Amino acid sequence: MVSKRFSKVLSALFAFACIFIIANNKASAAEALTQGQKEALHEQYVEILNEVKSTVEWGNSLVGIEVAPIGEFKEDEWVSPEVFKQRAVDATQANAVGVPNSGITPFSTSSASHKINISHGSSSVSMTVKATFTTTLSNGRQVFTNYSGLGVSASSGTWKTTGVDARIIDGGRTYTFTIGGQLTYVGLVSSHTLNTDFLCSSSGVVS
Incomplete structure (x- = not known):
């Protein structure tokens, strides 16, 4: 019969292995994207940023912001549209000084x-x-x-x-x-x- 202590050790090792596999899968997710998938995602990024630029308050030092060319994206920068939108909002609003919401784009x-x-x-x-x-x-x-x-x-x-x-x-x-x-x-x-x-x-x- 397997002791309780040994069972706990096996359970811990199994949990660690699962975490390791999940982490590896996440790290390799971007690498698994095909060029076509990256191009489609890049187009979504452009649409998202255009929406953000026209709807959120700009930072006081910001005069322009664009999506980087597809060839300049690092593998770990290919994120979901939801994550990219939050990044775009954060970057656009950085150091905002409270420009009145008049519908005017800076x-x-x-x-x-x-x-x-x-x-x-x-x-x-x-x-x-x-x-x-x-x-x-x-x-x-x-x-x-x-x-x-x-x-x-x-x-x-x-x-x-x-x-x-x-x-x-x-x-x-x-x-x-x-x-x-x-x-x-x-x-x-x-x-x-x-x-x-x-x-x-x-x-x-x-x-």
């Missing part, structure tokens, strides 16, 4: 476009000016900080941009553009200057 991007009609001989050609704008919170409202991806397209013919003068005025509320370029249409090349202003609302809507 740092955001927005795209907008304007149409401008120009004359080409007896014809009128519609030009579309489009860009992506970065805005940030300043004195309780959003203001312009930068732009990117400026594009100009013509409803007829081909447009070639030759120069851009872009300035932020009105305390960051207006982005004014002077765009020089050439329109090639019906066998003629004409030079034009396009002038347009983009406006930033207090909540960061660009029009």
Whole structure:
């Protein structure tokens, strides 16, 4: 008959073995993910962070936060969406100073476009000016900080941009553009200057 003392030793060893196996399984869980699974999880991380950025209060020193490229994730950083969301909330809110919940995102991007009609001989050609704008919170409202991806397209013919003068005025509320370029249409090349202003609302809507 097995003594009670020996039974306790066996039970302890069995429990230790179980803990060891579970710990090993957890450690190897990330390594077992396929590349496709990592890509799907990475897409979820991006969606989660975008939601967090638009719904929680930002820290006072934070001007931007993004999900790291998939190739930069360490194996132990592949966590469940729930765990990642909490990490994203913690990182975004760090050192928050109590910005009023006004629906204004401290740092955001927005795209907008304007149409401008120009004359080409007896014809009128519609030009579309489009860009992506970065805005940030300043004195309780959003203001312009930068732009990117400026594009100009013509409803007829081909447009070639030759120069851009872009300035932020009105305390960051207006982005004014002077765009020089050439329109090639019906066998003629004409030079034009396009002038347009983009406006930033207090909540960061660009029009």
